[in-house]
Amino acid sequence: MIVVAVHTPSRLGRWLVSGPPLAYLIVFFALPSLIMVLASFRTPGEFGGLAPLIEEGKLDLNLESYARFFSESVYAQIFLKSFGYALLTTLFCITLAYPLASLIARSSRRYRDLLLLLVILPFWSNFLIRIYAWMILLGPNAALARTVNRVLAWFGHDPVPLLFSAFAVLVCLVYVHLPFMVLPLYANLEKHDQALLDAAQDLGANAWQRFWRITFPLSLPGVYAGAALVFIPAFGIFAIPDILGGPEDSLIGNVIKQQFLETRDWPFGSVLSIVLTVVALAFAGLAAWVARGNLRTPSSARGSRA
Amino acid sequence: MALLEIQNVTRRFGDFTAVDNVSIGIEAGEFFTLLGPSGCGKTTLLRMIAGFDLPDGGRILLKGEDLVDRPPERRPMRMVFQSYALFPHMTVEGNVAFPLQMAKTPASEISAKVEAALEDVRLTGFDKRYPHELSGGQRQRVAIGRALVTHPSVLLLDEPLAALDAKLREEMQIELINLQKEVGITFVYVTHDQTEALALSHRIAVMNKGRIEQLDVPSKIYGFPKTRFVADFIGHINLLSGSVSERQGGVITLAVEGLGPVRVTSASPISVGGAGTIALRPEKIRIQSSAPTDSPDNHYRGTVGDLLYMGDVTVYKVSIPGGTRIEALLANSQSGRAKFFEIGDAVEVSWPVDAGHLIEE
Amino acid sequence: MRRRRRVVLWAAALAGYAFLYVPLIIVVAYSFNNSRLNAEWVGFTLEWYDKLFHDQDMLIAAGNSLAIALVASIVSTLLGTAAGVAMYRYPSRLLSVLVLAPIAIPEILMGVSLLIFFVLLNLTLGLVSVALAHIAFCIGFVAIVVRARLAGMDETLTEAARDCGASPWNTFRYITLPLIMPGVIAGALMAFTLSIDDFVITFFTAGAGTVTLPLQIYSMIKIAVTPEVNAVSTLLMLLTLALIIIASKLSPTLLRSE
Numbered sequence: 001m002i003v004v005a006v007h008t009p010s011r012l013g014r015w016l017v018s019g020p021p022l023a024y025l026i027v028f029f030a031l032p033s034l035i036m037v038l039a040s041f042r043t044p045g046e047f048g049g050l051a052p053l054i055e056e057g058k059l060d061l062n063l064e065s066y067a068r069f070f071s072e073s074v075y076a077q078i079f080l081k082s083f084g085y086a087l088l089t090t091l092f093c094i095t096l097a098y099p100l101a102s103l104i105a106r107s108s109r110r111y112r113d114l115l116l117l118l119v120i121l122p123f124w125s126n127f128l129i130r131i132y133a134w135m136i137l138l139g140p141n142a143a144l145a146r147t148v149n150r151v152l153a154w155f156g157h158d159p160v161p162l163l164f165s166a167f168a169v170l171v172c173l174v175y176v177h178l179p180f181m182v183l184p185l186y187a188n189l190e191k192h193d194q195a196l197l198d199a200a201q202d203l204g205a206n207a208w209q210r211f212w213r214i215t216f217p218l219s220l221p222g223v224y225a226g227a228a229l230v231f232i233p234a235f236g237i238f239a240i241p242d243i244l245g246g247p248e249d250s251l252i253g254n255v256i257k258q259q260f261l262e263t264r265d266w267p268f269g270s271v272l273s274i275v276l277t278v279v280a281l282a283f284a285g286l287a288a289w290v291a292r293g294n295l296r297t298p299s300s301a302r303g304s305r306a
Numbered sequence: 307m308a309l310l311e312i313q314n315v316t317r318r319f320g321d322f323t324a325v326d327n328v329s330i331g332i333e334a335g336e337f338f339t340l341l342g343p344s345g346c347g348k349t350t351l352l353r354m355i356a357g358f359d360l361p362d363g364g365r366i367l368l369k370g371e372d373l374v375d376r377p378p379e380r381r382p383m384r385m386v387f388q389s390y391a392l393f394p395h396m397t398v399e400g401n402v403a404f405p406l407q408m409a410k411t412p413a414s415e416i417s418a419k420v421e422a423a424l425e426d427v428r429l430t431g432f433d434k435r436y437p438h439e440l441s442g443g444q445r446q447r448v449a450i451g452r453a454l455v456t457h458p459s460v461l462l463l464d465e466p467l468a469a470l471d472a473k474l475r476e477e478m479q480i481e482l483i484n485l486q487k488e489v490g491i492t493f494v495y496v497t498h499d500q501t502e503a504l505a506l507s508h509r510i511a512v513m514n515k516g517r518i519e520q521l522d523v524p525s526k527i528y529g530f531p532k533t534r535f536v537a538d539f540i541g542h543i544n545l546l547s548g549s550v551s552e553r554q555g556g557v558i559t560l561a562v563e564g565l566g567p568v569r570v571t572s573a574s575p576i577s578v579g580g581a582g583t584i585a586l587r588p589e590k591i592r593i594q595s596s597a598p599t600d601s602p603d604n605h606y607r608g609t610v611g612d613l614l615y616m617g618d619v620t621v622y623k624v625s626i627p628g629g630t631r632i633e634a635l636l637a638n639s640q641s642g643r644a645k646f647f648e649i650g651d652a653v654e655v656s657w658p659v660d661a662g663h664l665i666e667e
Numbered sequence: 668m669r670r671r672r673r674v675v676l677w678a679a680a681l682a683g684y685a686f687l688y689v690p691l692i693i694v695v696a697y698s699f700n701n702s703r704l705n706a707e708w709v710g711f712t713l714e715w716y717d718k719l720f721h722d723q724d725m726l727i728a729a730g731n732s733l734a735i736a737l738v739a740s741i742v743s744t745l746l747g748t749a750a751g752v753a754m755y756r757y758p759s760r761l762l763s764v765l766v767l768a769p770i771a772i773p774e775i776l777m778g779v780s781l782l783i784f785f786v787l788l789n790l791t792l793g794l795v796s797v798a799l800a801h802i803a804f805c806i807g808f809v810a811i812v813v814r815a816r817l818a819g820m821d822e823t824l825t826e827a828a829r830d831c832g833a834s835p836w837n838t839f840r841y842i843t844l845p846l847i848m849p850g851v852i853a854g855a856l857m858a859f860t861l862s863i864d865d866f867v868i869t870f871f872t873a874g875a876g877t878v879t880l881p882l883q884i885y886s887m888i889k890i891a892v893t894p895e896v897n898a899v900s901t902l903l904m905l906l907t908l909a910l911i912i913i914a915s916k917l918s919p920t921l922l923r924s925e
């Protein structure tokens with residue numbers, strides 16, 4: 001089929017259609033992002049926030065905020081901690097998503113859409129409500145905390161709070177991001193050819209070997225895609241530690257929020273935001289790159305077990 | 307001057323030439339067919355006529371006017387798409403009325419015109435149905451009705467019957483012929499089915515690799531193919547190649563390897579020693595136990611190598627001792643017998659000197 | 668052997684589904700619980716809903732949320748449909764990046780960059796700034812749905828329309844638009860849901876005086892857990908659930924194309 005838009009005043013049509021959304025996104029997305037980059041090279045205003053971008057007719061840029069970021073190790077530590085939380089979240093999501101995705105991929109067509117819908121629906125319920133649910137579940141008077149502490153008491157251990165802890169933050173991070181992992185994994189597993197597994201069984205591979213040597217390596221592109229989808233939002237999260245975490249569970253998102261709304265050092269907040277974006281996108285880029293490499297040479301993705 | 311003039315039209319995709327310097331003149335009221343194998347550029351040419359694509363070289367003129375600056379909606383031609391392209395969210399009536407509405411026809415006239423068009427394609431009473439509630443043949447008719455309703459000067463049809471089953475296709479062929487006679491609109495018809503082309507058309511252009519190989523009336527295309535390609539593409543044919551060994555009056559003798567001398571009447575100016583091919587239709591060949599030796603016809607002895615019983619006819623493949631195989635076709639009906647000969651029978655094939663047709667190479 | 672493995676798989680998956688749903692079910696259940704503490708089932712009551720509908724702050728927040736979501740979904744549907752059509756018809760890298768980036772980057776980034784931007788512009792933070800921000804991130808979601816719908820459409824239909832004498836605009840109006848309409852509506856419902864649910868970006872662009880439902884919920888749960896939050900959560904979930912189910916009926920790929 002030849003698709004050529006002929007004779008249309010195609011220039012005009014093109015600008016009439018793409019012009020408005022393009023203009024909107026340039027003004028309300030690209031420009032603000034650019035200004036934030038500029039702001040990271042500026043100084044805070046007299047009363048916090050940001051000094052005007054242009055003072056006395058010239059743009060006075062400096063590297064002070066970047067210097068501060070690299071000289072005070074506390075920020076690197078927080079980044080590292082956030083990275084760790086995001087990574088753990090990703091790993092837990094993979095572990096939990098695998099049985100869900102395989103079940104959906106293997107179920108009959110009739111139930112498949114329903115099972116998939118059931119994974120996605122929670123994603124569409126309000127973000128705060130999902131955090132709040134864990135406040136209730138992990139609350140000191142709730143059944144879970146009481147049971148845990150009763151067990152601990154048998155062993156002569158002091159009671160521990162579940163809420164406002166690293167545990168609460170991690171559980172909720174996994175909870176909120178799980179659908180992002182199930183979907184790409186399902187999309188991948190669904191395409192697998194059952195004949196491969198049958199052939200492997202025929203060749204004498206047991207269930208574990210079949211999973212580890214065939215299903216898992218073949219599913220890696222889906223795993224990487226899911227990892228990128230989970231890691232990026234988890235890395236920049238602030239609401240979950242803010243609500244469910246204790247004072248030591250502050251992540252980079254919380255520091256950024258603090259810089260913008262409390263300390264009001266916007267240039268420094270901008271630096272943190274930019275570093276956050278760079279790291280997150282680098283991770284996603286890496287995942288995409290590895291996934292693409294794996295698609296071409298599935299043998300290189302073989303599990304390390306012999 | 308013809309109604310639709312295609313002058314030296316060329317279309318390239320990268321360094322591939324899909325349509326190569328094609329010139330055709332199509333007369334008003336004609337049923338004109340572009341025939342050729344898949345990928346030969348038929349659709350590309352049709353889309354340039356309709357205005358969905360522009361030639362890289364050459365001109366397309368309608369009633370003497372160059373169409374280059376006219377977008378598809380401003381060309382008084384309509385296309386019938388192979389996939390029908392009926393608007394799924396509109397009823398049959400809505401589909402057929404659409405071109406009228408676009409042409410700003412007064413609302414009061416629309417329903418009468420829609421009704422007339424539906425009558426033309428024998429779909430009266432189907433106006434409130436949606437496309438998905440129709441059979442393939444009915445959809446095809448809606449597509450044609452929609453194309454005809456504004457009485458365009460040319461109707462372009464791209465393999466309109468390809469998606470229909472054999473029986474329905476034959477019915478629709480007859481309907482198309484009658485319809486074209488009735489409305490008197492020029493049809494430009496694209497197909498890769500040679501029997502369909504022969505049955506429907508006033509004239510046929512046989513295309514190959516973007517070029518026109520032969521443009522003629524069906525009987526000439528069938529009986530006097532100009533090139534090997536045309537001969538081979540249209541129906542079954544025996545092709546006997548050799549060099550001219552003698553010419554005497556209107557009769558040329560060709561020395562065919564593996565067969566012997568073959569005589570054929572030809573007005574061709576070909577000289578002795580030149581290469582040529584004789585194209586010979588299987589149904590023009592006689593096959594007998596023995597032929598009268600005093601006849602001036604070409605005749606050769608051989609044995610039946612293969613036979614294909616096809617119901618009304620039987621195809622015999624006769625092996626000549628020199629190595630050539632000649633295909634002959636015999637009707638079964640007259641005798642009531644299923645077959646005249648069996649495999650291995652010694653037979654004699656013969657044909658008059660004017661049965662074949664010489665193609666120069 | 669096979670059967671045992673199936674049982675293990677089912678058990679694991681069931682645990683997964685329980686993990687996803689138990690928290691939400693508890694939120695809903697406790698909204699009917701006759702106890703101030705969200706800890707134990709005491710008895711059925713509608714008291715918290717009654718309280719909710721007499722809570723002035725909550726009603727104002729709900730009004731704000733609805734107003735923002737309405738404006739944001741209408742404008743982003745218009746712009747997002749145009750973007751989806753443009754991405755399909757005139758593919759360009761710049762547009763794709765600008766449309767998809769707001770979805771791909773961490774949300775907080777968009778929140779703080781818009782905060783800087785609005786303050787530099789001297790725009791008072793409030794309903795307007797929040798709506799402007801919501802439109803920016805909703806465009807992409809609408810565009811994706813619309814483009815998927817267009818990609819599923821038979822291209823010869825638009826050619827047939829042109830052939831029938833329709834100008835490019837009329838072709839869009841009478842053929843393309845009606846055919847992609849389910850996608851457009853699904854996109855609009857999605858935008859509405861995203862806007863009414865958004866917390867992070869709203870948090871940074873709302874300023875001090877403006878409260879939306881998520882912001883109100885946030886400030887309530889920062890102070891204490893109260894069943895009134897359960898009640899408003901239940902209603903909000905019901906609303907988004909309804910919208911998303913309708914949207915997915917209109918655009919079956921929607922729930923799969925995350």
Ligand SMILES: Nc1ncnc2c1ncn2[C@@H]1O[C@H](COP(=O)(O)OP(=O)(O)OP(=O)(O)O)[C@@H](O)[C@H]1O
Nearest residue numbers: 002003319324343344345346347348349350351498
């Ligand atoms: N847009 C395009 N880009 C590149 N090549 C094209 C394009 N359109 C057509 N072609 C090529 O041009 C040639 C002619 O195509 P066309 O569709 O005209 O064939 P056709 O004769 O209609 O064949 P069919 O009977 O299969 O429909 C084909 O080889 C095709 O691959």
Ligand SMILES: [Mg+2]
Nearest residue numbers: 348349350464
């Ligand atoms: Mg074709």
